Amino acid sequence: MIRSNLHTHTTFCDGKNTPREMVEAAIKRGFHSLGFSDYGYVWFDKQSGSMSSESMLSYPYVIDGLKAEYSGVIDIFKGLENDSCQLHNPKSYDYTIGSVHYVVKDGVRYRVDHSPERLEDAIVKGFGGDSMLLALAYFESVAAFASTEHADIMGHFDLVRLYNHGNLYFDEYSETYRNAARQALQAVIRSGKYLEVNTGILFNELSGEPCPALFLLDYARQMNARVVVSSGAHSAKQLDFGFAEMEQLLWDAGFTEIYEFTKNGFAPVPLAAPQPQGQPAQKTPTAKEHTAKEHTAEEHTAEEPASEKSPPAKRGGFSRRRRQAAMAADEPIAAAEEEAGAQDAAAEEEAAQPGTFDSMDIEELAFEEEEDE
Ligand SMILES: [Zn+2]
Numbered sequence: 001m002i003r004s005n006l007h008t009h010t011t012f013c014d015g016k017n018t019p020r021e022m023v024e025a026a027i028k029r030g031f032h033s034l035g036f037s038d039y040g041y042v043w044f045d046k047q048s049g050s051m052s053s054e055s056m057l058s059y060p061y062v063i064d065g066l067k068a069e070y071s072g073v074i075d076i077f078k079g080l081e082n083d084s085c086q087l088h089n090p091k092s093y094d095y096t097i098g099s100v101h102y103v104v105k106d107g108v109r110y111r112v113d114h115s116p117e118r119l120e121d122a123i124v125k126g127f128g129g130d131s132m133l134l135a136l137a138y139f140e141s142v143a144a145f146a147s148t149e150h151a152d153i154m155g156h157f158d159l160v161r162l163y164n165h166g167n168l169y170f171d172e173y174s175e176t177y178r179n180a181a182r183q184a185l186q187a188v189i190r191s192g193k194y195l196e197v198n199t200g201i202l203f204n205e206l207s208g209e210p211c212p213a214l215f216l217l218d219y220a221r222q223m224n225a226r227v228v229v230s231s232g233a234h235s236a237k238q239l240d241f242g243f244a245e246m247e248q249l250l251w252d253a254g255f256t257e258i259y260e261f262t263k264n265g266f267a268p269v270p271l272a273a274p275q276p277q278g279q280p281a282q283k284t285p286t287a288k289e290h291t292a293k294e295h296t297a298e299e300h301t302a303e304e305p306a307s308e309k310s311p312p313a314k315r316g317g318f319s320r321r322r323r324q325a326a327m328a329a330d331e332p333i334a335a336a337e338e339e340a341g342a343q344d345a346a347a348e349e350e351a352a353q354p355g356t357f358d359s360m361d362i363e364e365l366a367f368e369e370e371e372d373e
């Protein structure tokens with residue numbers, strides 16, 4: 001099991017828990033490391049959820065304090081989520097996550113992940129009602145950001161589809177969309193940046209796809225992308241949301257290792273083979289325990305996949321099989337919504353019970369449901 005998370009938010013921005021509460025929760029969950037990535041100040045949008053300029057000043061001191069206080073217990077890292085529209089100096093942080101939240105058209109910044117209303121506003125006012133143009137502009141921004149030095153990790157790669165349930169605005173199955181996404185992914189991988197595989201978006205979207213979507217995960221594997229798994233946690237409960245399922249999806253895509261941040265920088269960690277149902281999960285070694293040689297951006301050369309029609313061999317794959325079945329169906333989203341609906345119903349039933357209800361419960365319910373197939 002992955003016991004680390006580099007994309008987490010606290011009360012310094014729009015997170016629900018203080019940094020200390022996050023650290024305590026991470027320790028309880030058996031984490032060996034925790035990275036904070038509060039959202040760098042964005043001046044032009046009062047609804048951004050970013051840190052204030054004042055918070056930006058105290059944030060590093062608080063995280064450094066926790067780093068020293070918990071030394072020997074858990075490795076704490078001071079990161080920053082750097083918005084493509086307002087860049088902060090990455091040198092002040094252990095690592096930075098580069099994120100595109102806005103597409104810029106004719107000098108106006110339009111937010112794509114705040115609400116359906118703001119997305120629609122962007123489509124109408126910025127792109128004359130053509131939602132595909134907005135999606136293409138989003139991926140152009142991702143590719144452009146990849147060429148800068150302001151991020152080590154590219155965050156939530158295809159965030160633009162957050163409110164695109166059921167292909168409501170643009171067709172994610174079209175070659176126009178997929179080619180743009182693949183081109184941006186190539187730019188990210190060739191830049192030497194790490195690719196975030198974000199489990200947090202699973203909270204909000206109904207297509208049942210991870211972030212990046214499955215076709216992009218396959219492509220990323222073929223391009224030898226170096227991936228980092230994180231949840232974009234906005235509360236302590238979300239610290240390891242979806243990690244077990246994501247490990248399975250990565251394994252199915254052919255990944256054998258992921259990357260974690262350590263005191264010596266990014267290091268590969270082997271991905272533990274998923275265990276058959278009912279058997280205890282194998283512990284994923286920490287980056288420190290893993291002795292494989294460290295890779296650097298220079299050593300890493302992205303390769304063109306031989307053919308997109310020759311995906312890597314699949315191993316296991318209960319989650320993936322279900323999702324692919326939904327994707328291949330004539331009404332793919334109806335199938336996915338049915339699945340999500342079943343999970344929602346189960347989650348509601350669980351929530352009605354006394355005791356704690358958190359993301360782990362949702363995960364377990366989802367897995368139990370899979371077993372029934
Ligand atoms: Zn973000």
Ligand SMILES: [Zn+2]
Pocket residue numbers: 007009039081232
């Ligand atoms: Zn974030």
